[in-house]
Amino acid sequence: MNIARVRPFRTSVGRYAAGPRLRLPAHRASSAVLAGAYPFLATSPCDTGVPVGVDAFTGGLFCFDPWALYAAGDLTNPNVLLAGVIGQGKSALAKSLALRAIAAGRTVYVPGDPKGEWTPVARAVGGTVVRLGPGIATRLNPLDVMPGADASASRGRLLAAIAALTLHRGISAAEHGALDAALAGAERRGTTPTIGHVVAALGAPDRAAARADGVRVEDRLLDGRDVAHGLRRLVRGDLAGLFDGPSTHTLDPGAPMVVLDLSALGSGEDALALAMTCSSAWLEGALAASSAKRWVIYDEAWRLLRQVALVRRMQAQWKLSRAHGIANLMVLHRLSDLDAIGRQGSEARALAEGLLADCSTRVIYRQEADQLAGTTTALGLTQAERDLLPLLPRGTGVWKMPRRTHVVHHVLHPAELDFIDTDAAMRDDNHGGGRDAA
Ligand SMILES: Nc1ncnc2c1ncn2[C@@H]1O[C@H](COP(=O)(O)OP(=O)(O)O)[C@@H](O)[C@H]1O
Ligand SMILES: [Mg+2]
Structure with missing residues (x-):
């Protein structure tokens, strides 16, 4: 690459004479060297996309x-x-x-x-x-995930994230256990579970499932108490009416x-934060x-x-x-x-x-x-x-x-x-x- 000597030049309206002629020696360098000296000027164009x-x-x-x-x-x-x-x-x-x-x-x-x-x-x-808010009829069921092998796992992860958000702390292993058992109970109903079903199941733990996990049913009830309070916020608290029922929208995966x-x-x-968590899960599925x-x-x-x-x-x-x-x-x-x-x-x-x-x-x-x-x-x-x-x-x-x-x-x-x-x-x-x- 060659940087030419700057010379006065002639245009259609006359001679360009803005300043004295610069008398610099010509400088010759490879593009690679100039790229180091002038990192901005010598970047190759970004012209894809x-x-x-x-x-x-x-x-x-x-x-x-x-x-x-x-x-x-x-x-x-x-x-x-x-x-x-x-x-x-x-x-x-x-x-x-x-x-x-x-x-x-x-x-x-x-x-x-x-x-x-x-x-x-x-x-x-x-x-x-999709517009969500108090007084708007739209509901998204975050547990409405794509049926498949990992449907329960993704519902479980989502419920744990919601519980952590509402409780403002991480949830313990025992709480995870109670939540998973409640989700399994809600899923056994046959229809797509809702957060309301999970809250109900947390309040009435299944005796046989608890015994299979080696936990007394009374302990399981206690384990799930805080989590149930946290999730209840979405069913009867300030966030009721947004995520606590069947989804009112199905999503067209082809929508631009x-x-x-x-x-x-x-x-x-x-x-x-709760709305984003629930909606991202709903969308992941959809x-x-x-x-x-x-x-x-x-x-x-x-x-x-x-x-x-x-x-x-x-x-x-x-x-x-x-x-x-x-x-x-x-x-x-x-x-x-x-x-x-x-x-x-x-x-x-x-x-x-x-x-x-x-x-x-x-x-x-x-x-x-x-x-x-x-x-x-x-x-x-x-x-x-x-x-x-x-x-x-x-x-x-x-x-x-x-x-x-x-x-x-x-x-x-x-x-x-x-x-x-x-x-x-x-x-x-x-x-x-x-x-x-x-
Ligand atoms: N590249 C641009 N050229 C001309 N006007 C612009 C440009 N980018 C933004 N604006 C104007 O600036 C305003 C504020 O931009 P916005 O994107 O809302 O800012 P921010 O999201 O950073 O707060 C907009 O109303 C838009 O019309
Ligand atoms: Mg902005």
Whole structure:
């Protein structure tokens, strides 16, 4: 590669004479050497996949397809972390990626949308929106899993996760035993069990089953008491009417997009985490039939990271996602959202670090000054990358992948603006257009 001497040049309107002629010696170096000297400028174009926007350094088109990059060995997994301060265009990028991926034959699943801002996007592509909340007739039975050899095991895992979430602690081996026995009892009824059936079975343990497990029936009743109280919250407590009956929806596995709108649940973190846990189980079952490549998008994921039980479950699902052709996209404000899960050295913290390690693409939008050091260490950014972070304009981010880094300005198509523009409610008094207030 040759960097030519800079010379004044002639254009159609006359001679270009903006400054004195530079008298630099010509410099000749191989692309490999220049790639070291100018890591941004010399990165080869990322041109496979759906168009995202413009590479800020080369002016070229930047495309992204986690499956293609994974297949080419550029990524160690297809998952993406997207972090940036509020209003920088994180959701807009996630929505564009979703819409453009659908055009390329992928499908998209949003397992929990706490602001209700994905509904117009799903409607635009003929997708399905399931809206959950108090007073809404929709019910999802999380125990409604695909019939099969591991149906009981996946119901058991789910019940344990729900119990841990409602009790705010891990559950003991004895509690696991009581829960498994109650589930087996509920399953013996013949129809798809519901959480109500499991709660009833916890309150009236089966004597023969207890004896077979070497436990007195009185002890089994005691073992299951806390768990029953926890689960009862979904049957008669503040979460009643959402997950405690047969599902009112069956899911079309071929739907281009499925959004679970949780905006009606309000700001309760427990309710949101429980809804996400139950809905992810329900969807796992409903979608297991389809093998299409799928984006699973956790917008506002920082809210979920406060619940260790949910993070544990998310990580287990992520481990399986590669086998199912799933790419997860996790949207945070800052990397320190991950620290909020737990103290250094704790199990929770290890889970958070695991989630980060499971995202081999990290897209960093503008960060506050106090986040720079932490972000730099967590992601192994270079000084040049770090210095960019506080300067990035809206819609522009550093895309860091194991073997390449790009600074990309996400270009929104005018047709996308109609259902991506979350500023509409701030600007217009009368914004209509079917959007839910965020
Ligand atoms: N690449 C972009 N070009 C132009 N406007 C954008 C771009 N990205 C986002 N916006 C605008 O910025 C606003 C806020 O974006 P949003 O995605 O909701 O931010 P965040 O999710 O980061 O809080 C949106 O209304 C959108 O119209
Ligand atoms: Mg957003």
